Amino acid sequence: MWWARRRSKSDAEKAESAEEAAAAEATAAAATHVSPHRNAYILMGLAGGAVTAFGIAAIGGIFAPVFFALVLTICVHPLRIALEKRGVPRGLATGSVITAVTLLLIAFGYAVLVAFTQFAELLPQFKDQIIAWGQAAANWLSSIGINADELHDIASTFDPSSLIGFLGGLIGGLTGWISLLVIIFTMLLLMAMDAGFVPTLLQQLYPVRPLVAVSLVSYGSNVRRYMVVTTVLGLAQGVINWIALLIIGVPGAFIWGLLAFVCSFIPNIGYFIAIVPPIIFGALVGGWPTVIAVIVVYGVINGVIQSVIQPRVVGKAVSLSQTITFFSVLFWAVVVGPVGAILAIPLTLLVRLLLVDTNPSMSWVRPMLGELDETKAVMADFDAQAKAERKARRAVTRAASKNEAPAA
Incomplete structure (x- = not known):
């Protein structure tokens, strides 16, 4: 009968509203459930990050070349895989990888040496012009009310040979050529040999x-x-x-x-x-x-x-x-x-x-770090909805104006 259908429909609506209320309560409970030690965990995390950063900075002379060697090993790993698939023995594939990286580093080092030599020859040719430019800059600063006496002194006593020596000392101090190359080549050799076990290790780790x-x-x-x-x-x-x-x-x-x-x-x-x-x-x-x-x-x-x-x-x-x-x-x-x-x-x-x-448990952080595919899709939906609403408002405004025109 019609009253039975109305009653069953009313029961279904009540059940649906009850489910929505329960879901809302569960969401609210999850949102309000916060660990009592949350602030302490945040402070401990920040402190751990600071200690880690200072620790890495303390061993930066070792950490930088080691990580650089790791990146190089990762980049040339497909060469090893390709050689092994063609039946090349693992030891020969390792030697080929090390040789390829070594040749690349030697080529880049030679290019840097050539560039530094050219710079050492180029700078003295423009000594007079650089001094004149510095004096002109000092005069301009003085004309706008800035005291440029120190800049005048630097420009007048400029010596290209001292700058070349400074750059040479700076480069040597930053890289530590001998120790840097020893660490890089040693780590490349060891990582290249260990990289042969990586595919099998990942297969063992996956289960x-x-x-x-x-x-x-x-x-x-x-x-x-x-x-x-x-x-x-x-x-x-x-x-x-x-x-x-x-x-x-x-x-x-x-x-x-x-x-x-x-x-x-x-x-x-x-x-x-x-x-x-x-x-x-x-x-x-x-x-x-x-x-x-x-x-x-x-x-x-x-x-x-x-x-x-x-x-x-x-x-x-x-x-x-x-x-x-x-x-x-x-x-x-x-x-x-x-x-x-x-x-x-x-x-x-x-x-x-x-x-x-x-x-x-940290997957929710990914969009804030830069994985914005889902976010861009949501923004596109919002933009489309806002555009549709604007069109609807324009249509209502035009219709109202047309209706008011005859009355006027």
Whole structure:
């Protein structure tokens, strides 16, 4: 009968409302359930992070080359896999990997040596111009009311040979060439030999800790994709800058092209570091037209390679927000040194691996770190809904105006 149908419908509505109320109560209970020691845990975590950062800084001379060797080992690991699949003995594959990395490092070291030699020959040629530029800058500062006596003294006593000696001492102090190379090559040798066991170790780890095994594989893949793509695109960027500076007529084009290649590994601020020297030397030889040409060339090359090509190729390998990326460059540069700025992304991905990727209860942090696929989809829905509401309001406004027009 109709009253029975109405009653059954009423019961269903009551049951549905009861379920919604229970779900709301459960959500509220979960939201209000907070550990009484929450603040203590936060303070302990911050203290642990500070101690870890100071500890890494204390052993930065060892940590930086060891981690650099680890990144190199990760990058060349596919070469080992490809050789072993073709039947190459494991020992020969290990030797091939070590040889490939050694040749790359030797080639880069030779390029740095050539660039430093050219810089040592280039700087004395512009001694008089640099002094004149410094005095002109001091005069301009004095004209606007800034005391520039110290700048006058520096410009008048400028000696290129002292700057070259300072740069040589700085480079030697930062890297510690002998100890650095010994650590890198030793760790490369040992890591290359141990890397042969990694696939089997991951297979043994997966049944016990599947999330850890998957996270380790993902970390290696992401670091490899980021470093290889950045290296290839940075090399292209350096070569293009080199050729462009040669055409423009900026002295030391090879030096600044190599600098652009190195700075391509420093996100966000590497471009600004790489463009300063060619602007200065361009201004010395060509004035403002050359400066504008350098800025335009660097801006176009950097915009196309780092803003268009690199994000498309790297894809989701680096799921970090722009803010975290910039902060990571500053943080690791302070903790580890200049090498930390170059390895900032792999180091930050390592921290994310240890604290987030291998911890199932921390998956909620991923969107705040930079994994924004779901967030972008939600924002797209919100935008579409807001757009539809605006159209509806416009339609109502137009209809109301049309109805008021005849009455007027």
